Amino acid sequence: MAAPHRELKRAAVPNAMGHVVLAFAERTLRPGELGGLREQLWRTQTYLYVTPGPLLIDRALEGFPPEVRALGARCPFFRYDARGGGGYWPDRNEIWLAAGVETYEGLRQVRLSACHELFHFICWNHPRYRADEDRGFARLRKVVAESAPVVKNYPRYRGWVTASFLRQGDHANVVEFFADIPTNFRDTSELPPLIAAHFAPLIDGSPFPDDFDGALAAGEYELARFQRSLSPV
Template sequence: MADFRRGMLALAERLPPGEELVQRALEGFPDDVRGLAGRCRIIRTDARYGGGYYSDRNEIELASGVETYEGLGQVELSACHELFHYVCWNDLRYRPDEDQDFPYLRRAVRDSRKLLAGFPRYHGWVTGSFLRQGDHANPVEYFADIPTNFRDVAELPPPIRAHFAPLIDGSAPPYEMRRVPEWSFTSQERELAMFQRWLAGGE
């Protein structure tokens, strides 16, 4: 254990610092997104795996061991994912949707149910990767996963594309999420099982 810890500390000295990792993870995203997420602090720990975004501290921890066991590309993807948790919490366009339990995001997913066949990469990712995470396949994680995994909005069904495009390609927001929506979901429709059913294309 002592040798492993020394190895992780030595590795951490050679890894990109948090500030550089933020820039690399967000390369290609709109300037306003990079500016916002660039405020987030990433703390590199000497752990073998793990980490996450901590909303109470408004910062990210990311294990140095990710590079050792999964490669530098994976740590950039992991950082990107966690940074979009930060964006969801801090972007004034999107935070109101989370505060209301994601009614706008849920509607985009629901309205995409019948369109999945036309977007094979997205459909394959949803059914072959995202939904296999069980309870982790929820709106919060979905929000962070879409910009991380889909840099080309053309790969997304139109309702989902419109919802995320401001974060991915800088398009104008399709609606004002600070407004209380004119529609509502039943308690059953707000359950995780229904969200996952809609993602898979079910009624």
């Protein structure tokens, strides 16, 4: 999709009141009732609550290392008039997230969606991770491939790869993998050691591995090869 250009502005008081209503609905309604409420609200394209960009950044990156939070706080983060969707646009170095995510997907989901997009921004703006992206994520591809024999020993990661990530088709690519790992795994002990070490500076503030800038996969990036390398052996 083309990048949005018009930011949705919300008055603070009605927005805060909408948050109270939405949080109460999520807490008290059964799933079917909540789904029905959402469909009724969409008939008038109503957004009960839209988290302002800077506040959403703060909530999405809660618990990450200070350096990561500081880098994420630099991101221009906008909300726009749509039920769902959005993304990070590297040509503009901006995130635009649909205003309907809270109302129609949930207050927890909006933090996850924001976190995912913020790690695209962080990768693009962090010198060492950006260098790996510029070489086709050669180091990340290497640690993923070398981790295949031990994936079976990390059940949560294995389940996420096989039951969620790889089912996304072409979207299951190395760029999305990069953003998904810190979004979905806040505990590096759930990851194979080489993958954990690659992401640990972002997740828990550990130092970079000594070979971070030198241990690289051979060859160009290919989607099919990358997806095969993710599969447990």
